[in-house]
Amino acid sequence: MAIVCITGASRGIGYAFARAYLEEGHTVVAAVRNPDCEGARGLAAEYPEQAHIVAMDVADDDSVEQAAREIEAHVSAIDILINNAGLAKEPDESRLEDISPGDIQELFNVNTLGPLRVTQRLFPLIRNGTDPKVIMISSSVGSIASQRGGRGVPYCVSKAALNMLTKLLTFHCRPEGVAIAALHPGWVRTEMGGFNATLSVEESVAGMMQLIATLSNDSPVYMDYQGNEMLW
Ligand SMILES: NC(=O)c1ccc[n+]([C@@H]2O[C@H](COP(=O)([O-])OP(=O)(O)OC[C@H]3O[C@@H](n4cnc5c(N)ncnc54)[C@H](OP(=O)(O)O)[C@@H]3O)[C@@H](O)[C@H]2O)c1
Numbered sequence: 641m642a643i644v645c646i647t648g649a650s651r652g653i654g655y656a657f658a659r660a661y662l663e664e665g666h667t668v669v670a671a672v673r674n675p676d677c678e679g680a681r682g683l684a685a686e687y688p689e690q691a692h693i694v695a696m697d698v699a700d701d702d703s704v705e706q707a708a709r710e711i712e713a714h715v716s717a718i719d720i721l722i723n724n725a726g727l728a729k730e731p732d733e734s735r736l737e738d739i740s741p742g743d744i745q746e747l748f749n750v751n752t753l754g755p756l757r758v759t760q761r762l763f764p765l766i767r768n769g770t771d772p773k774v775i776m777i778s779s780s781v782g783s784i785a786s787q788r789g790g791r792g793v794p795y796c797v798s799k800a801a802l803n804m805l806t807k808l809l810t811f812h813c814r815p816e817g818v819a820i821a822a823l824h825p826g827w828v829r830t831e832m833g834g835f836n837a838t839l840s841v842e843e844s845v846a847g848m849m850q851l852i853a854t855l856s857n858d859s860p861v862y863m864d865y866q867g868n869e870m871l872w
Contacts (some may be wrong), residue, residue: 670683
């Protein structure tokens with residue numbers, strides 16, 4: 641059985657990942673901003689032996705440090721780290737003047753620097769893992785080659801940067817035997833994806849879990865939830 645650490649496990653895709661790994665019998669470190677939230681309380685109540693709820697705001701250095709110490713007290717290794725926590729803003733830039741540098745900074749801090757902070761701080765535990773893997777939950781809108789406009793600039797910029805970060809981290813992770821990938825989960829029915837999205841969280845997560853199980857140093861770095869390689 642694996643030890644899986646998931647950020648943003650309070651709801652949406654992160655929560656679905658946590659539930660699915662718990663149902664398979666794995667140990668899950670569910671990192672959430674608010675451990676008192678409904679999702680976290682539910683996981684802890686249903687899986688008291690397997691689920692460890694940890695408070696973590698990925699946008700905050702001190703919070704990640706605190707959480708990492710707590711995680712180290714619970715587990716001596718992490719086999720799979722899923723950097724899922726993410727933030728979007730309603731796309732509202734009809735004019736160039738509307739693009740908000742402040743929003744770009746905010747989303748960059750969560751969506752790009754968050755996964756870096758968490759991966760760096762937890763890397764000693766990941767090194768101890770069995771067949772260890774680092775997963776970045778990216779997005780198709782982070783693809784520069786496929787960009788046709790129509791989504792918010794801050795979100796797209798943050799996910800494009802996350803893709804580059806993932807590619808650059810392969811040069812550190814792969815030599816140490818740590819597989820790494822940036823996955824587009826598809827368009828998923830969550831608060832972020834909205835109710836018109838084409839996929840349920842269960843469909844998206846099932847696809848990504850299958851991919852994660854077979855991920856290796858030979859896998860493409862940027863893929864969708866079905867394993868199709870994405871254009872950078
Ligand atoms: N849904 C889609 O169609 C779609 C498509 C492409 C990519 N994605 C990506 O998939 C991931 C999950 O998205 P989702 O659809 O599940 O979104 P969601 O339902 O809005 O959930 C976002 C999760 O991220 C957490 N989060 C936000 N900021 C955080 C922070 N600073 N520190 C820690 N946790 C934080 C939230 O925690 P709180 O409950 O505390 O707010 C929540 O658990 C994101 O990275 C997103 O960009 C989603």
